[in-house]
Amino acid sequence: MLLGLFARPTTALTAVVVAVLVVLGLTVPATEGAFVAKVANSQNTMSTATSFNPGTLPYRSNFAGSDAGWTTYGGSWQTSTVSGFGMYADSAGGNGGNKSITGSTGWTDYTVQTDVKIDAGSQAGLVFRVTNPSIGTDAFTGYYAAVNTANELFLGKMDGSGGYTQLQSTPIASSIALNTWYHIVVQAVGCTFTVSQTTTGANTWTAFTYTDTGCTQTAGAIGVRDQGSKASWRFLTATAGGTTSTSVSPLNVAIRGGSFPNATAYGGTYTFDQQAETISNTAGGSGDKYVENTSWGDMTLTGDARFDGTLDNRDIGFIVRVSNPTRGTDSLTAFYVGLGKTGLILGAQNNGYSGRGPTPLGRTVTQGEWWHLTVEVVGCKVTATASPSLGGPAVQNSFDYGAGCPQSAGSIGIRTLGATASWRNIAVTPR
Incomplete structure (x- = not known):
């Protein structure tokens, strides 16, 4: 019998749901109101919010048809x-110094990452901790992390x-070549900034940590910037927290080489589309998994997932903190964050499954x-x-x-x- 989203045993929660209007950091249209639902078990919270609204973390910009939420200064x-x-x-x-800015000036410690491509010229990257932006080469307060065609990763x-x-x-x-995607990660914690770079999907990282002693710019928005260049960006995310060390490198899984590097499959049949940069499981078995072999403690994972076949009583997603994986539905120790037909799933596996949800997606x-x-x-707290991906309420x-x-x-x-499914744009950063 297929074990699916609604067939699984879940841990019983006595829930008292209270809808509370959340006041967001930035002004948004009235139709984008956000609500929080609190469960009687004080360890568990569920919420819906606007589509990765620029005033809240985590934030993700899809850049598909619109730059809503961004403000441009030149360019x-x-x-x-x-x-x-x-x-x-x-x-x-x-x-x-053309730039485009999003996010909240109230953001303090965070990780921002993106793919960047220099289309012509010499340099492009990310700006962070931004306040008081205006048109002009260096017209803002904040920091700039970028790559240049002199083959440098730098911070200014x-x-x-x-x-x-x-x-x-x-x-x-x-x-650093023109018309090539590079992945840049900036982690800002207090006055310490960890900046990392790799060719997208290669995971051959160049990184450094810099402490701006006595800095006063401890909060600010994020954005993209070029100088003397034309450039492109994609897959931009911002998430809470970060690290102050280069001892653990980020992970950027872009399926451009036709494989899932340093990973082992436990069930499933996998194909790779190098142009679309996707990995797909065409078998749809019960508990098929593909596990990358790097070990993580505190971390953040971002990525996209898609159902390719039937959705009823099925789910797809990501597993983190994985140990002892073998073939089988729940044959591993891990946390699981998944997507069902109508709900966001959060659960723990330890050669069995204990679920917390699903949280209704609203559609x-x-x-x-x-x-x-x-x-x-x-620690042992998981937030999903x-x-x-093209926009809509976040849960x-x-x-x-x-x-x-x-x-x-x-x-x-x-x-x-x-379920048969596909994934893309998987990135992991330490915290």
């Missing part, structure tokens, strides 16, 4: 959709008065539709967030499994329960 900006995912580009070039600081100071740079072993997931999932694990579920949980460290992976 000529366009969005486009390529192979089913959105892309944001500045086609103006010039030396005006804008003082809000048109001044710029380069804080640190490090050589990149491989050449039905459709076959072939991409959904973006964020999984945050700190889901939203349609969140969080549960603290308590000190001493068996899922203390482990790998990440993808998983299906009776």
Whole structure:
């Protein structure tokens, strides 16, 4: 018998649901109100919010048909959709430090990451901790992390008065080429910034950590910027928290080489589309999983998942803190965050399954539709967030499994329960 979303045993929760209006950090249209539902067990919370609204974390920009929520300062900006995912580009070039800003000036410690491609010129990257932006080369207060065609990863600081100071740079072993995607990760914690870079999907990281002693710019928005260049960006996310060390590198799984590197399959039949950068399980077995072999403690995973076949009584998603995986429905120790036909699933596996949900999505997931999932694990607390990749209300579920949980460290992976499915744009960062 197929064990699916509604066939599984779940831990009973006596729930008293209270709808509370959430006041968001940025003004949004009245039709985008957000609500929080609290469960009687104080360790568990569920909520719905606007579609990764720029005032809240986690945040994700899909760039598919619109740059809503972004404000541009110089440049000529366009969005486009390529192979089913959105892309944001500045086609103006010039030396005006063209930038586009989103997020909240109240954000403090966070991780922001993106793919960036220099289309012409010499440099492009991310800005963070941004306040007081205006048109002009260095016209904002905040920081700039970028790559350049001199084969450097560098960090600079804008003082809000048109001044710029380069804080640190490090050589990149491989050449930075035009029309090639590179993945940049910035983790800002207090006055310490960890900046990492790799060719997208390669995981050959260049990284450094810099402490701006006595910094006063401890909060600010995020954005993208180029200088003397035309550039493009995609897959931009911002999530809470970060690390102050380069001892654990991020992970960027972009299926551009026709494989899932450093990973082992436990059931399933997998295919790779290098142009669309997707991995698909065409078998749809009960508990098929593909596990990457890096071990993580506190971490954040972001990625997209899609049902390719029937949805009824089936689910797909991500597993984190994986240990002792074997073939079988729940033959592993892990946390599982999944997507069902109508709900966001959060559960724990330890050669068995204990579920917390599902949290209603507010509508039905459709076959072939991409959904973006964020999984945050700190200690034994797991927070899951889901939203349609092309935009729509975000839903969140969080549960603290308590000190001493068996899922203390482990790998990440993808998983299906009776469904054929695809995944893309999987990224993991340490916390």
